[in-house]
Amino acid sequence: MFDYIVFITYKVFSFIVRITPKILMKYILIFFARLAYVLDKKHKKIARVNLDLAFEDTRTKDEKEDIIQASYVNLFYNLYEFVVNPSLSLNQLEQKVKVENEDIILDAISSKRKIILITAHYGNWELVNTYNSVKYKPMTVVGRPMSNEYLNKDLRESRNKNNSQMLDKDSAAKGLVKALKEDRMVALVVDQNTANRNGVLIDFFGKKARQTEAPTKLAQKFDALIVPVFVIKNDFCDYTMKFCNPVEANTQQQADIIEEQIRNKPEDWFWQHQRWKNQFEHLYK
Numbered sequence: 001m002f003d004y005i006v007f008i009t010y011k012v013f014s015f016i017v018r019i020t021p022k023i024l025m026k027y028i029l030i031f032f033a034r035l036a037y038v039l040d041k042k043h044k045k046i047a048r049v050n051l052d053l054a055f056e057d058t059r060t061k062d063e064k065e066d067i068i069q070a071s072y073v074n075l076f077y078n079l080y081e082f083v084v085n086p087s088l089s090l091n092q093l094e095q096k097v098k099v100e101n102e103d104i105i106l107d108a109i110s111s112k113r114k115i116i117l118i119t120a121h122y123g124n125w126e127l128v129n130t131y132n133s134v135k136y137k138p139m140t141v142v143g144r145p146m147s148n149e150y151l152n153k154d155l156r157e158s159r160n161k162n163n164s165q166m167l168d169k170d171s172a173a174k175g176l177v178k179a180l181k182e183d184r185m186v187a188l189v190v191d192q193n194t195a196n197r198n199g200v201l202i203d204f205f206g207k208k209a210r211q212t213e214a215p216t217k218l219a220q221k222f223d224a225l226i227v228p229v230f231v232i233k234n235d236f237c238d239y240t241m242k243f244c245n246p247v248e249a250n251t252q253q254q255a256d257i258i259e260e261q262i263r264n265k266p267e268d269w270f271w272q273h274q275r276w277k278n279q280f281e282h283l284y285k
Contacts, residue, residue, distance in 0.1 A: 014083045036075075115225050120191035139164050139186070142172045142176070143167070229244065
């Protein structure tokens with residue numbers, strides 16, 4: 001019953017999003033982001049732990065709090081984009097997304113090699129799938145199933161639109177292999193903590209963390225190009241999709257380019273997940 005109530009609340013939110021003028025919606029989202037910052041003590045603590053691990057004393061306490069507040073705004077902007085983007089045409093998407101270094105993805109496509117896009121929970125990460133599957137090539141992405149069966153069905157339907165295919169994270173390996181064999185682009189979000197059996201230790205902001213080896217193993221198997229991409233938030237409904245030069249099939253190098261982007265603009269990263277849990281679990285308790 002509770003799951004259904006949550007689902008209905010989400011559908012009401014989706015309806016409000018679609019009928020509210022964008023200029024008003026922006027300030028509604030900012031209001032709820034600030035409310036979440038005040039009320040969400042659990043994830044705010046996680047964010048503070050992460051910022052202390054990442055920046056230690058190189059950022060003041062006030063600077064770190066500003067980053068956390070901004071990350072909540074980014075999260076609510078993401079929720080808005082998740083609702084509206086699947087129904088948009090390419091022309092409508094191009095009105096909110098500017099592409100930086102487009103030659104990188106075009107050269108990758110013309111090379112006829114398999115392509116693996118890697119990104120992080122950064123900026124508007126949902127647009128990596130929505131935009132690229134419409135603009136460049138059919139895409140396959142991996143997502144974690146939601147515990148709420150009603151929301152999970154909605155999530156799957158949303159991510160399976162417009163040349164896009166979503167695989168469940170827990171059983172994605174065969175699907176990713178099949179997707180690359182069918183010459184689909186694969187997109188993987190690689191900045192979360194993984195269990196020992198699913199990742200390798202890397203250095204991230206000078207601290208040990210675990211990261212998935214999936215892009216590395218797939219690239220080695222298929223001689224695929226690994227292309228990092230980040231969707232940077234400029235403002236509400238205003239983003240820059242930045243493609244980076246292909247990186248080696250090396251998990252540490254993949255972590256390094258994510259760290260570099262976060263250092264450039266830390267407020268766009270999702271600081272509320274337990275990135276270093278594998279090595280610093282005691283700090284999150």
